[in-house]
Amino acid sequence: MGKSLKNIVTPDEMYDEYGADTFRLYEMSMGPLDASRPWNTRDVVGMQRFLQRVWRNVVDESTGESKVTDSDCPTELRKLLHRTIDGVRSDMDGLRFNTAIAKLIELNNALTQHVTAHGSTPREAALALTRMLAPLCPHMAEEIWNRLGHVETITYEAFPDADPSMLVDDTMEYPVQINGKVRARIEVATGADLATVESIALADERVVAALAGATPKKVIVVPGRMVNLVL
Amino acid sequence: MSSASNDQTGDDAPSLRYTARLAQDIEVRWQDRWEREGTFEAPNPAGPIGEPSKVAGRPKLFVLDMFPYPSGAGLHVGHPLGYIATDVYARFKRMTGFNVLHALGYDSFGLPAEQHAITTGVHPRVNTESNVANMRRQLRRLGLGHDARRSVSTTDEDFYRWTQWIFLQVYNSWYDERIGKARPIAELEAAYAEGSIDTPSGDSWSSMTSAQRRAAVDARRLAYLSHAPVNWCPGLGTILANEEVTADGRSDIGNYPVFKKNMRQWMMRITSYADRLLDDLDRLDWPEPIKLMQRNWIGRSEGARVDFGSHAGIITVFTTRPDTLFGATFMVLAPEHPLVEALTTPDNRDAVHAYRDAAATKDSIDRQDETREKTGVFTGSYAVNPVNGARIPVWVADYVLMGYGTGAIMAVPCGDQRDFEFARRFGLSIPAIQQPPSEWFETRELPIQSGSAVDTSAWSEAFVGDGAYINSSNDGVSLDGIASIEEGKRLMNDWLATNGHGEATINFKLRDWLFSRQRYWGEPFPIVYDEDDQPVALPESMLPVLLPELEDFKPQALDPNDDVTDPFLRWPGARSGARSPSISVTDRERTVVRSTSCRSGPGRAGTNCAISIRPIRIVSSMPPSRSTGWGPPTVATGPPGTPVVSTCTWVASSTPCCIFSTRAFGTRSSSTSATCPVRNHSIGSSIRGTCRRTRTAIRGVKRSPPPRSRSATASISTTAKRSLANTARWARA
Numbered sequence A: 001m002g003k004s005l006k007n008i009v010t011p012d013e014m015y016d017e018y019g020a021d022t023f024r025l026y027e028m029s030m031g032p033l034d035a036s037r038p039w040n041t042r043d044v045v046g047m048q049r050f051l052q053r054v055w056r057n058v059v060d061e062s063t064g065e066s067k068v069t070d071s072d073c074p075t076e077l078r079k080l081l082h083r084t085i086d087g088v089r090s091d092m093d094g095l096r097f098n099t100a101i102a103k104l105i106e107l108n109n110a111l112t113q114h115v116t117a118h119g120s121t122p123r124e125a126a127l128a129l130t131r132m133l134a135p136l137c138p139h140m141a142e143e144i145w146n147r148l149g150h151v152e153t154i155t156y157e158a159f160p161d162a163d164p165s166m167l168v169d170d171t172m173e174y175p176v177q178i179n180g181k182v183r184a185r186i187e188v189a190t191g192a193d194l195a196t197v198e199s200i201a202l203a204d205e206r207v208v209a210a211l212a213g214a215t216p217k218k219v220i221v222v223p224g225r226m227v228n229l230v231l
Numbered sequence B: 001m002s003s004a005s006n007d008q009t010g011d012d013a014p015s016l017r018y019t020a021r022l023a024q025d026i027e028v029r030w031q032d033r034w035e036r037e038g039t040f041e042a043p044n045p046a047g048p049i050g051e052p053s054k055v056a057g058r059p060k061l062f063v064l065d066m067f068p069y070p071s072g073a074g075l076h077v078g079h080p081l082g083y084i085a086t087d088v089y090a091r092f093k094r095m096t097g098f099n100v101l102h103a104l105g106y107d108s109f110g111l112p113a114e115q116h117a118i119t120t121g122v123h124p125r126v127n128t129e130s131n132v133a134n135m136r137r138q139l140r141r142l143g144l145g146h147d148a149r150r151s152v153s154t155t156d157e158d159f160y161r162w163t164q165w166i167f168l169q170v171y172n173s174w175y176d177e178r179i180g181k182a183r184p185i186a187e188l189e190a191a192y193a194e195g196s197i198d199t200p201s202g203d204s205w206s207s208m209t210s211a212q213r214r215a216a217v218d219a220r221r222l223a224y225l226s227h228a229p230v231n232w233c234p235g236l237g238t239i240l241a242n243e244e245v246t247a248d249g250r251s252d253i254g255n256y257p258v259f260k261k262n263m264r265q266w267m268m269r270i271t272s273y274a275d276r277l278l279d280d281l282d283r284l285d286w287p288e289p290i291k292l293m294q295r296n297w298i299g300r301s302e303g304a305r306v307d308f309g310s311h312a313g314i315i316t317v318f319t320t321r322p323d324t325l326f327g328a329t330f331m332v333l334a335p336e337h338p339l340v341e342a343l344t345t346p347d348n349r350d351a352v353h354a355y356r357d358a359a360a361t362k363d364s365i366d367r368q369d370e371t372r373e374k375t376g377v378f379t380g381s382y383a384v385n386p387v388n389g390a391r392i393p394v395w396v397a398d399y400v401l402m403g404y405g406t407g408a409i410m411a412v413p414c415g416d417q418r419d420f421e422f423a424r425r426f427g428l429s430i431p432a433i434q435q436p437p438s439e440w441f442e443t444r445e446l447p448i449q450s451g452s453a454v455d456t457s458a459w460s461e462a463f464v465g466d467g468a469y470i471n472s473s474n475d476g477v478s479l480d481g482i483a484s485i486e487e488g489k490r491l492m493n494d495w496l497a498t499n500g501h502g503e504a505t506i507n508f509k510l511r512d513w514l515f516s517r518q519r520y521w522g523e524p525f526p527i528v529y530d531e532d533d534q535p536v537a538l539p540e541s542m543l544p545v546l547l548p549e550l551e552d553f554k555p556q557a558l559d560p561n562d563d564v565t566d567p568f569l570r571w572p573g574a575r576s577g578a579r580s581p582s583i584s585v586t587d588r589e590r591t592v593v594r595s596t597s598c599r600s601g602p603g604r605a606g607t608n609c610a611i612s613i614r615p616i617r618i619v620s621s622m623p624p625s626r627s628t629g630w631g632p633p634t635v636a637t638g639p640p641g642t643p644v645v646s647t648c649t650w651v652a653s654s655t656p657c658c659i660f661s662t663r664a665f666g667t668r669s670s671s672t673s674a675t676c677p678v679r680n681h682s683i684g685s686s687i688r689g690t691c692r693r694t695r696t697a698i699r700g701v702k703r704s705p706p707p708r709s710r711s712a713t714a715s716i717s718t719t720a721k722r723s724l725a726n727t728a729r730w731a732r733a
Helices: A011-017 A020-029 A041-058 A075-093 A097-118 A123-133 A138-147 A194-203 A205-211 B020-037 B080-095 B111-120 B124-141 B157-171 B185-194 B210-218 B270-281 B288-298 B322-327 B346-359 B417-425 B438-443 B485-498 B605-617 B686-700 B718-732
Strands: A171-178 A181-189 A218-222 A226-230 B060-064 B099-103 B173-176 B181-184 B223-233 B238-240 B259-268 B301-310 B315-319 B330-333 B377-384 B391-396 B408-411 B502-507 B527-529 B535-537 B661-663 B672-674
Touching (some): A011 B124, A020 A138, A075 A097, A075 B080, A123 A138, A181 A205, A194 A226, B173 B185, B181 B185, B315 B408, B315 B502, B408 B417, B485 B502
Parallel strands (some): A171 A226
Antiparallel strands (some): A218 A226, B330 B408, B527 B535
């Protein structure tokens, strides 16, 4: 595809086939802004599907009624929401729009699961997602914002802030390697000291089985990353 | 394009599924509402039309894209990449409490519009306006949050008066390297007069004629006329940018022959700022590859000037390796070197002329292609190597460029593979001046030799590496036995200076910027010529100098193979045989004529000016002193690979700034961007630093603002009318 080949896709065609928001999202999702990117029509469809899922999580496709309720937002979803806010904020500031979009897709997928299970979207999740989408696909964001009962444009609404207390995980997972191969994964309380991590690793039944009675020569705990056992 | 959305647009789809149809409905509705409510109109932070109450204490952020050229094809899919990115960023910043100004203009002067006009016979203004209208529609449909009140076209008279104004500031300034800043021309005359700065000729100011004084002043103006080699295309009647010339040396448009021709052109003395451009790169928070590109473009190298005597006069070379002077056994001149004619002996004349004519059709990139076999011809003359008195032959070869260094080089074949091959090919002597290590001889199965016994006749290649100097001494200096290149260079520089054969110098690849062009469709220079054919700057009170309305706007196309006739334009009072005055300069009783040049390209000059003028134009017809409080852009886009001056933005040193650039701007195949976070004092780029410096540079110049257009509505375009109407509406608001 290229100007010289006269097979260019014009923006007008993109508007007609997908709409401006999909086009915007696609352009920003194709990779880091400083990388060369081949045009790929299939990926445009991917972005359109993403927006369709966002729309479906908020608006009933048949009746047009809102699917957003004041229902409780489960802790897991709320934590993902705040992690997303935190990440998208810094991605936007650093012009990393492609990774911001990836995080929004992940959040929306979780939201879709929630809607499938509960039939509605918690308002706090819907509002935050809409505001985060506003810079990228402003038309849809305006429309949803409006349908959620707001009169003013979303343009000057505050971008959501992450609640720091929601960014901390209670537990975290450490892969345990024995001689370079991952043999087990253990759940450890966030902030546990190295000795605790080590003892939990050595006590894990899959690790015990893999060691088959041998004593590791070395136990290396990389904080927050992994446990390495050398036989 | 696939019909990928068919599955969602079928009749069985739920009525409110997010299909292309629903998306369009939503999008157009909101775009209308944004326009109706002026959602993206950014209040001015200060000044007489400031709206501090609307600003409400929010910090300002000025986001600027590079203006698109309003092509007849409209936007292609590559264009929006940068525009969307800046829009996402601008919208994000609005939501984090910034008062964001995001706007766009149109770089609407230029060769493509004129060429299209010539082909179709329709005036370029007509096409340009309909193209702008189409692009405006396409960009609006993209949902960009631009403040439409502030949109400009570079063809607006009310816009280009300011590029003309900038030109006058630059023209009326000189660079004082003692303080690293530019100063008003009047202060140069004073400095010449009091003798604190030497005149170029060395004569005292008081003894000079007015013509000599004028030349002395012009020699230091930041904008000056020069006879520069350009791509002259008689078939099109214009000069062309390098990118408009094909590999075969023909015009991209029309496929006419293109000649390298020396023509009088306007140049910007950007080289005065080379050191500052380079040094300030360190202060930029930019990706290293972009900075490297800039450094390479500026191309600073330390070395020495060396004068070689010849019967035709002194031949000066610039070399980065003066320490190898003892090994210099021939010289090579660029075919365009002014001494070539005088050096060429009658026997060699035909060969040299044929060679020079062949070289004129090649561009500089081809000529420097390392993989190409080196060609050359002997002039028949010899020069004298100042270090040992040796007579060394003078050759002409096209890999030496007139534009770089001095257009002449000294060749040291024993240490440079290119020179080695050239010397072998043409049977020139190759004395060794460095001692290769034993292993070097062994791996090449050569007998190990040292000192004066080293014989290169059996060598198959040059010795490129470090080794102690040999055979490098005369009565005044000896490098023999010294292993340090730095020490060798220092000794030779001292010797050259002491004996008057040269001196240590710094050279730059950066060239002065040629920014004029023999076309109609560009903003006119605010310059007229007196009866001595010397430029006279028009006073600011006469701005804007309007582009004349011409029935016949075509350049004077000549016989495509006529590389002798100079171009001229058919506008009233243009230099075209009979010299009729079209503008009378009120304070001078003389006959003047309009220039045939306009300032559009090559190298995106219009765009650059567009960007550089923008902060001023933002305030509409208001003089700079009546600030709106916006200042220069905080975020701007532009291509990093373009010449140093070519995406300049006025950046005040106190303004936080970053650049977001898209390489090969607008092309899908290699859309790229360099990004950096907004940070205080990380001023744009070397590129932008340029104009920041220019601005610093002209700080001393008294800036009396150009007046408002006297008859702004007399013959202006629809676009300009709309823009004026917007301005008026805005000013009233």
